[in-house]
Amino acid sequence: MKSHIAFLILCFAMVGKISSQCDTTIVLQPDHTDGKDAFIYTLSVNQNFGHHVDFAAIAWTNNGTPVKVRGLIKFDLSSIEPGAVVHSAILSLYSYNSPFNGLHSALSGSNASVLRRITSEWDENTVTWANQPSSTIENRVFLEASSDIPAPNYTEIDVTNLIQDMIDSPTGNHGFLYKLVNENHYRRMIFASSDHPNPILHPKLEVCFSNLISSSDDLGSQHLNFQIYPNPTRGFIKLNYTEKLGAETHFQLISLQGKILLEIKDIKPGVEIDLSGLSNGMYYMSFFQGGEKVTRKILLQ
Numbered sequence: 472m473k474s475h476i477a478f479l480i481l482c483f484a485m486v487g488k489i490s491s492q493c494d495t496t497i498v499l500q501p502d503h504t505d506g507k508d509a510f511i512y513t514l515s516v517n518q519n520f521g522h523h524v525d526f527a528a529i530a531w532t533n534n535g536t537p538v539k540v541r542g543l544i545k546f547d548l549s550s551i552e553p554g555a556v557v558h559s560a561i562l563s564l565y566s567y568n569s570p571f572n573g574l575h576s577a578l579s580g581s582n583a584s585v586l587r588r589i590t591s592e593w594d595e596n597t598v599t600w601a602n603q604p605s606s607t608i609e610n611r612v613f614l615e616a617s618s619d620i621p622a623p624n625y626t627e628i629d630v631t632n633l634i635q636d637m638i639d640s641p642t643g644n645h646g647f648l649y650k651l652v653n654e655n656h657y658r659r660m661i662f663a664s665s666d667h668p669n670p671i672l673h674p675k676l677e678v679c680f681s682n683l684i685s686s687s688d689d690l691g692s693q694h695l696n697f698q699i700y701p702n703p704t705r706g707f708i709k710l711n712y713t714e715k716l717g718a719e720t721h722f723q724l725i726s727l728q729g730k731i732l733l734e735i736k737d738i739k740p741g742v743e744i745d746l747s748g749l750s751n752g753m754y755y756m757s758f759f760q761g762g763e764k765v766t767r768k769i770l771l772q
Contacts (some may be wrong), residue, residue, distance in 0.1 A: 506665025545646025706747030
Protein backbone atom coordinates (compact mmCIF):
# COMPACT_ATOMS: atom_id res chain seq x y z
CA MET A 472 0.00 0.00 0.00
CA LYS A 473 1.30 3.48 -0.79
CA SER A 474 2.66 5.07 2.33
CA HIS A 475 2.43 8.79 1.65
CA ILE A 476 -1.13 9.19 0.33
CA ALA A 477 -3.03 11.70 2.41
CA PHE A 478 -5.59 9.62 4.29
CA LEU A 479 -7.99 11.54 6.50
CA ILE A 480 -10.61 9.88 8.67
CA LEU A 481 -13.38 12.43 9.07
CA CYS A 482 -16.30 10.55 10.53
CA PHE A 483 -17.39 7.18 11.91
CA ALA A 484 -20.67 5.32 12.39
CA MET A 485 -21.54 2.08 14.16
CA VAL A 486 -19.73 -0.82 12.50
CA GLY A 487 -21.85 -3.33 10.61
CA LYS A 488 -24.91 -1.15 9.95
CA ILE A 489 -26.07 -0.03 6.55
CA SER A 490 -26.50 3.73 6.64
CA SER A 491 -27.44 6.53 4.29
CA GLN A 492 -24.56 8.53 5.81
CA CYS A 493 -20.82 8.00 5.55
CA ASP A 494 -19.02 5.68 7.87
CA THR A 495 -15.73 7.05 6.58
CA THR A 496 -14.38 9.82 4.37
CA ILE A 497 -10.92 9.62 2.86
CA VAL A 498 -9.00 12.38 1.10
CA LEU A 499 -6.39 11.25 -1.44
CA GLN A 500 -3.92 13.78 -2.84
CA PRO A 501 -0.76 11.84 -3.74
CA ASP A 502 2.57 13.42 -4.62
CA HIS A 503 5.20 12.49 -7.22
CA THR A 504 6.30 9.52 -5.11
CA ASP A 505 2.87 7.92 -4.72
CA GLY A 506 0.80 9.41 -7.52
CA LYS A 507 0.03 7.50 -10.69
CA ASP A 508 -0.72 9.69 -13.68
CA ALA A 509 0.62 10.13 -17.19
CA PHE A 510 0.62 12.41 -20.23
CA ILE A 511 0.18 10.59 -23.55
CA TYR A 512 0.94 12.31 -26.84
CA THR A 513 0.38 11.57 -30.55
CA LEU A 514 3.55 13.39 -31.65
CA SER A 515 5.60 10.79 -29.74
CA VAL A 516 3.32 7.77 -29.81
CA ASN A 517 5.93 5.42 -28.34
CA GLN A 518 7.46 7.79 -25.78
CA ASN A 519 6.54 7.65 -22.11
CA PHE A 520 5.66 10.85 -20.22
CA GLY A 521 4.78 9.26 -16.90
CA HIS A 522 6.30 12.09 -14.86
CA HIS A 523 5.01 15.11 -16.77
CA VAL A 524 3.89 18.03 -14.59
CA ASP A 525 0.72 18.51 -16.69
CA PHE A 526 -2.49 16.49 -16.50
CA ALA A 527 -4.06 17.63 -19.74
CA ALA A 528 -6.48 17.17 -22.61
CA ILE A 529 -5.25 18.94 -25.74
CA ALA A 530 -5.86 19.15 -29.49
CA TRP A 531 -3.35 21.49 -31.14
CA THR A 532 -0.64 21.57 -33.80
CA ASN A 533 3.14 21.32 -33.60
CA ASN A 534 4.90 22.98 -36.56
CA GLY A 535 1.73 22.38 -38.57
CA THR A 536 1.29 18.74 -37.49
CA PRO A 537 -2.00 18.04 -35.64
CA VAL A 538 -1.39 16.55 -32.19
CA LYS A 539 -3.55 15.21 -29.38
CA VAL A 540 -2.85 14.82 -25.68
CA ARG A 541 -4.80 12.77 -23.14
CA GLY A 542 -4.30 12.24 -19.42
CA LEU A 543 -4.36 9.08 -17.32
CA ILE A 544 -4.75 9.04 -13.55
CA LYS A 545 -5.35 6.43 -10.86
CA PHE A 546 -5.99 6.87 -7.13
CA ASP A 547 -5.23 4.18 -4.57
CA LEU A 548 -8.64 2.91 -3.38
CA SER A 549 -7.27 -0.04 -1.42
CA SER A 550 -8.57 1.42 1.86
CA ILE A 551 -12.15 0.94 0.60
CA GLU A 552 -13.37 -2.62 1.09
CA PRO A 553 -15.07 -4.53 -1.76
CA GLY A 554 -18.83 -4.14 -1.47
CA ALA A 555 -18.64 -0.68 0.11
CA VAL A 556 -21.39 1.83 -0.72
CA VAL A 557 -19.93 5.05 -2.13
CA HIS A 558 -22.15 7.96 -1.07
CA SER A 559 -20.07 10.64 -2.79
CA ALA A 560 -16.77 11.01 -4.60
CA ILE A 561 -15.52 14.47 -5.56
CA LEU A 562 -12.50 15.04 -7.78
CA SER A 563 -10.62 18.35 -7.73
CA LEU A 564 -8.30 19.43 -10.56
CA TYR A 565 -6.19 22.58 -10.29
CA SER A 566 -5.17 24.63 -13.30
CA TYR A 567 -2.03 26.70 -13.72
CA ASN A 568 -0.02 28.42 -16.44
CA SER A 569 2.03 25.51 -17.76
CA PRO A 570 5.49 26.37 -19.14
CA PHE A 571 4.89 23.64 -21.73
CA ASN A 572 1.25 24.09 -22.73
CA GLY A 573 -0.04 27.37 -21.31
CA LEU A 574 -3.57 27.83 -19.97
CA HIS A 575 -6.99 26.45 -20.87
CA SER A 576 -7.94 27.47 -24.40
CA ALA A 577 -11.08 27.35 -26.53
CA LEU A 578 -9.51 29.06 -29.54
CA SER A 579 -11.41 27.04 -32.16
CA GLY A 580 -14.45 25.96 -30.12
CA SER A 581 -15.59 24.35 -26.90
CA ASN A 582 -12.90 22.75 -24.76
CA ALA A 583 -15.41 20.63 -22.84
CA SER A 584 -13.78 17.43 -21.68
CA VAL A 585 -14.68 14.02 -20.28
CA LEU A 586 -13.48 11.48 -17.73
CA ARG A 587 -13.89 7.79 -18.56
CA ARG A 588 -13.23 4.74 -16.41
CA ILE A 589 -10.15 2.82 -17.55
CA THR A 590 -10.80 -0.91 -17.93
CA SER A 591 -7.33 -2.39 -18.40
CA GLU A 592 -3.92 -2.31 -16.71
CA TRP A 593 -1.34 0.39 -17.42
CA ASP A 594 2.02 1.33 -15.97
CA GLU A 595 2.93 4.97 -15.33
CA ASN A 596 6.53 4.30 -16.39
CA THR A 597 5.77 2.54 -19.67
CA VAL A 598 2.39 3.80 -20.92
CA THR A 599 2.38 5.67 -24.24
CA TRP A 600 -0.17 6.83 -26.77
CA ALA A 601 0.42 3.63 -28.72
CA ASN A 602 -0.25 1.25 -25.80
CA GLN A 603 -2.79 3.34 -23.88
CA PRO A 604 -5.35 1.30 -21.90
CA SER A 605 -8.95 0.67 -22.89
CA SER A 606 -11.81 2.65 -21.35
CA THR A 607 -15.59 2.66 -21.18
CA ILE A 608 -18.14 5.45 -21.70
CA GLU A 609 -20.39 3.94 -19.00
CA ASN A 610 -21.08 6.57 -16.30
CA ARG A 611 -18.58 8.94 -17.94
CA VAL A 612 -18.40 12.43 -16.44
CA PHE A 613 -18.31 15.61 -18.51
CA LEU A 614 -16.46 18.76 -17.54
CA GLU A 615 -18.05 21.91 -18.93
CA ALA A 616 -16.04 24.21 -21.18
CA SER A 617 -13.85 26.66 -19.28
CA SER A 618 -15.26 30.11 -18.59
CA ASP A 619 -13.75 33.48 -19.49
CA ILE A 620 -11.53 33.18 -16.41
CA PRO A 621 -8.06 32.37 -17.78
CA ALA A 622 -7.45 29.32 -15.61
CA PRO A 623 -10.44 28.15 -13.57
CA ASN A 624 -10.02 25.20 -11.21
CA TYR A 625 -12.52 22.32 -11.36
CA THR A 626 -13.04 21.37 -7.72
CA GLU A 627 -16.53 19.83 -7.69
CA ILE A 628 -16.33 17.03 -10.26
CA ASP A 629 -18.83 14.38 -9.17
CA VAL A 630 -17.28 10.98 -9.95
CA THR A 631 -19.40 8.99 -7.47
CA ASN A 632 -20.72 6.50 -10.02
CA LEU A 633 -17.27 5.95 -11.52
CA ILE A 634 -15.70 5.25 -8.12
CA GLN A 635 -18.58 2.89 -7.24
CA ASP A 636 -17.93 1.09 -10.52
CA MET A 637 -14.26 0.75 -9.60
CA ILE A 638 -15.16 -0.74 -6.23
CA ASP A 639 -17.76 -3.10 -7.74
CA SER A 640 -15.88 -4.12 -10.88
CA PRO A 641 -14.39 -7.62 -10.89
CA THR A 642 -11.46 -6.24 -12.90
CA GLY A 643 -10.67 -3.67 -10.23
CA ASN A 644 -9.61 -0.05 -10.21
CA HIS A 645 -7.57 1.21 -13.16
CA GLY A 646 -8.35 4.92 -12.85
CA PHE A 647 -9.58 7.58 -15.28
CA LEU A 648 -8.86 8.51 -18.89
CA TYR A 649 -9.14 12.27 -19.48
CA LYS A 650 -9.71 13.70 -22.97
CA LEU A 651 -11.44 16.47 -24.87
CA VAL A 652 -14.96 15.77 -26.07
CA ASN A 653 -14.01 17.26 -29.44
CA GLU A 654 -10.37 16.57 -30.30
CA ASN A 655 -10.25 18.97 -33.25
CA HIS A 656 -7.53 21.61 -32.78
CA TYR A 657 -7.22 24.30 -31.33
CA ARG A 658 -8.51 23.68 -27.79
CA ARG A 659 -7.05 22.47 -24.48
CA MET A 660 -7.55 21.92 -20.75
CA ILE A 661 -4.47 22.17 -18.51
CA PHE A 662 -4.21 20.98 -14.90
CA ALA A 663 -1.30 20.09 -12.64
CA SER A 664 -0.40 16.43 -12.22
CA SER A 665 0.84 14.75 -9.04
CA ASP A 666 4.38 15.43 -10.34
CA HIS A 667 3.94 19.21 -10.13
CA PRO A 668 6.33 20.74 -7.54
CA ASN A 669 3.47 22.57 -5.77
CA PRO A 670 1.60 19.98 -3.63
CA ILE A 671 -1.46 22.24 -3.32
CA LEU A 672 -2.08 21.76 -7.05
CA HIS A 673 -2.01 17.96 -7.07
CA PRO A 674 -5.24 16.22 -8.16
CA LYS A 675 -7.40 15.40 -5.13
CA LEU A 676 -10.14 12.82 -4.60
CA GLU A 677 -12.48 12.85 -1.59
CA VAL A 678 -14.60 9.72 -1.11
CA CYS A 679 -17.41 9.27 1.42
CA PHE A 680 -18.39 5.61 1.84
CA SER A 681 -19.91 2.98 4.11
CA ASN A 682 -18.95 -0.66 4.36
CA LEU A 683 -22.02 -2.81 3.76
CA ILE A 684 -21.10 -5.33 6.41
CA SER A 685 -18.49 -5.58 9.11
CA SER A 686 -15.77 -8.21 9.09
CA SER A 687 -17.54 -10.06 11.89
CA ASP A 688 -20.73 -10.21 9.85
CA ASP A 689 -18.74 -11.51 6.90
CA LEU A 690 -17.46 -14.39 9.02
CA GLY A 691 -20.92 -14.90 10.44
CA SER A 692 -22.24 -15.75 13.84
CA GLN A 693 -20.30 -18.47 15.62
CA HIS A 694 -23.63 -20.05 16.60
CA LEU A 695 -25.26 -20.28 13.16
CA ASN A 696 -24.49 -23.11 10.77
CA PHE A 697 -25.59 -21.68 7.43
CA GLN A 698 -24.65 -22.46 3.82
CA ILE A 699 -25.79 -21.33 0.36
CA TYR A 700 -25.54 -23.72 -2.58
CA PRO A 701 -24.64 -23.72 -5.36
CA ASN A 702 -22.36 -20.70 -5.09
CA PRO A 703 -21.58 -19.41 -7.70
CA THR A 704 -25.05 -19.98 -9.13
CA ARG A 705 -26.68 -19.62 -12.52
CA GLY A 706 -30.02 -18.59 -11.04
CA PHE A 707 -31.35 -20.98 -8.39
CA ILE A 708 -30.06 -21.41 -4.85
CA LYS A 709 -30.99 -23.33 -1.72
CA LEU A 710 -30.24 -22.60 1.93
CA ASN A 711 -28.97 -25.18 4.36
CA TYR A 712 -29.08 -24.53 8.10
CA THR A 713 -29.87 -26.21 11.39
CA GLU A 714 -33.40 -25.47 12.55
CA LYS A 715 -33.91 -24.27 16.11
CA LEU A 716 -37.20 -24.85 17.88
CA GLY A 717 -39.19 -21.62 18.15
CA ALA A 718 -36.58 -19.49 16.37
CA GLU A 719 -37.93 -17.33 13.56
CA THR A 720 -35.89 -17.29 10.36
CA HIS A 721 -35.72 -15.07 7.31
CA PHE A 722 -33.19 -13.98 4.70
CA GLN A 723 -32.45 -10.91 2.64
CA LEU A 724 -30.70 -10.58 -0.71
CA ILE A 725 -28.84 -7.27 -0.87
CA SER A 726 -27.13 -5.44 -3.74
CA LEU A 727 -23.58 -4.12 -3.40
CA GLN A 728 -25.14 -0.65 -3.09
CA GLY A 729 -27.05 -1.76 0.02
CA LYS A 730 -30.54 -2.14 -1.50
CA ILE A 731 -32.67 -5.06 -0.27
CA LEU A 732 -33.75 -6.86 -3.46
CA LEU A 733 -35.55 -9.86 -1.95
CA GLU A 734 -36.73 -10.84 1.52
CA ILE A 735 -38.41 -14.08 2.61
CA LYS A 736 -39.60 -14.71 6.16
CA ASP A 737 -40.04 -18.11 7.84
CA ILE A 738 -37.93 -19.78 5.16
CA LYS A 739 -37.30 -23.53 5.47
CA PRO A 740 -34.08 -25.44 4.71
CA GLY A 741 -33.83 -26.73 1.14
CA VAL A 742 -36.43 -24.37 -0.34
CA GLU A 743 -35.34 -23.34 -3.85
CA ILE A 744 -35.03 -19.58 -4.47
CA ASP A 745 -35.13 -18.20 -8.01
CA LEU A 746 -32.61 -15.39 -8.69
CA SER A 747 -32.64 -15.74 -12.48
CA GLY A 748 -34.37 -12.37 -12.95
CA LEU A 749 -31.37 -10.50 -11.51
CA SER A 750 -28.31 -9.24 -13.36
CA ASN A 751 -25.13 -11.26 -13.11
CA GLY A 752 -22.72 -10.09 -10.44
CA MET A 753 -21.89 -10.16 -6.74
CA TYR A 754 -24.60 -9.89 -4.05
CA TYR A 755 -24.86 -10.27 -0.29
CA MET A 756 -27.23 -12.63 1.48
CA SER A 757 -28.09 -12.11 5.15
CA PHE A 758 -29.67 -14.91 7.16
CA PHE A 759 -31.40 -14.21 10.48
CA GLN A 760 -32.33 -16.79 13.10
CA GLY A 761 -33.41 -16.20 16.69
CA GLY A 762 -31.88 -12.73 16.91
CA GLU A 763 -28.55 -13.73 15.29
CA LYS A 764 -27.33 -12.83 11.83
CA VAL A 765 -24.83 -14.15 9.30
CA THR A 766 -23.98 -12.57 5.93
CA ARG A 767 -22.41 -14.30 2.94
CA LYS A 768 -21.33 -13.24 -0.53
CA ILE A 769 -23.02 -14.92 -3.48
CA LEU A 770 -22.04 -14.76 -7.15
CA LEU A 771 -24.71 -14.92 -9.85
CA GLN A 772 -23.26 -15.80 -13.24
